[in-house]
Amino acid sequence: MPSPGIKPQVALATGSQTPLQPNATRAEAVADRLRLEIVSARIAPGTLLRETAVAEQLGVSPTPVREAFAALAAEGLLQVEAHRLKRVTPIDLAATHDLLRVQTKLWRFGYEWGMPNVGPEEIARLGHAIEIYRDALDRGHALAAIRAGHEFHSVFIIASANAELLRSTLDRRSLIARFILLHGSTTISKAGLRKHKAILACLKRGDADGVLIQLDELAARLLAMAGDRDR
Structure with missing residues (x-):
C-alpha cells in the first residue's frame, strides 16, 4: 500500500452525477472516467462490469461504453468475459x-x-x-x-x-x-x-x-x- 502521507488521489465514484469531460468524445470521456477509477482502485481489481449498468450510471448510451470497454481492454485494464461482461483485470x-x-x-x-x-x-x-x-x-x-x-x-x-x-x-x-x-x-x-x-x-x-x-x-x-x- 502507499506509504504514510501519500494517499491515493480520489477518483469519481461510478454513480456520481459529475459530468463527463466535455472536450472529449463520449467514448473517450467514458474511458477516461473508468480508467481513473480502475487505476485508483475505486473500482476494485476483479470487479465485473456490464455495459448497460455502466451506461445507466453515467447517463450515456451503451455504444460509447462498449467502445470505452474495448479501449480499456486493449490497455490491459479489462478482461473480456461471457455475455458482454468485462472484468477489471486482477493484479497478478x-x-x-x-x-x-x-x-x-x-x-x-x-x-x-x-x-x-x-x-x-x-x-x-x-x-x-x-x-x-x-x-x-x-x-x-x-x-x-x-x-x-x-x-x-x-x-x-x-x-x-x-x-x-x-x-x-x-x-x-x-x-x-x-x-x-x-x-x-x-x-x-x-x-x-x-x-x-x-x-x-x-x-x-x-x-x-x-x-x-x-x-x-x-x-x-x-x-x-x-x-x-x-x-
Missing part, C-alpha cells in the same frame, strides 16, 4: 513482474535512442515533470506523482521518434500506474523524486552513462516490488 504479481521486465527494457531503449535528440525544449519538459512530481508529493496525490513520472520517461521515448516504441509503452501505462499506486510506495517517495532529478542532472552535463545508471536503479526498484511479493 507474476504477470506484473513480466510486464515490468518488458516495459523497463523498452524505457531503456527510449532513453538510449532519445537522448541524442534531446534539446532545450525536452529539458524544459523534463524539469516541468519533476515540478509536477514534487508538487504532487507535497499535496499527497500519489496518482498525480505517478503520472508525472510517466510523463518524464515519455519525453525520452517521444524524442526517440519511434512510433512503435511510444505505442508499446503508452498502452501499458495505466496498468503500471495501478500497480505502483497500490504497491509502490518506494517509487512515489522523495527517493523516487531524487532519482528523476539525478537523471536530469546527468543529462544536463552530458553524462549519458550516468543517465542510464540512474534509470536502471529506478527500474530495479520497481521490479523488486513485484518480485518480492511473488516469492
Whole structure:
C-alpha cells in the first residue's frame, strides 16, 4: 500500500452525477472516467462490469461504453468475459513482474535512442515533470506523482521518434500506474523524486552513462516490488 502521507488521489465514484469531460468524445470521456477509477482502485481489481449498468450510471448510451470497454481492454485494464461482461483485470504479481521486465527494457531503449535528440525544449519538459512530481508529493496525490513520472520517461521515448516504441509503452501505462499506486510506495517517495532529478542532472552535463545508471536503479526498484511479493 502507499506509504504514510501519500494517499491515493480520489477518483469519481461510478454513480456520481459529475459530468463527463466535455472536450472529449463520449467514448473517450467514458474511458477516461473508468480508467481513473480502475487505476485508483475505486473500482476494485476483479470487479465485473456490464455495459448497460455502466451506461445507466453515467447517463450515456451503451455504444460509447462498449467502445470505452474495448479501449480499456486493449490497455490491459479489462478482461473480456461471457455475455458482454468485462472484468477489471486482477493484479497478478507474476504477470506484473513480466510486464515490468518488458516495459523497463523498452524505457531503456527510449532513453538510449532519445537522448541524442534531446534539446532545450525536452529539458524544459523534463524539469516541468519533476515540478509536477514534487508538487504532487507535497499535496499527497500519489496518482498525480505517478503520472508525472510517466510523463518524464515519455519525453525520452517521444524524442526517440519511434512510433512503435511510444505505442508499446503508452498502452501499458495505466496498468503500471495501478500497480505502483497500490504497491509502490518506494517509487512515489522523495527517493523516487531524487532519482528523476539525478537523471536530469546527468543529462544536463552530458553524462549519458550516468543517465542510464540512474534509470536502471529506478527500474530495479520497481521490479523488486513485484518480485518480492511473488516469492
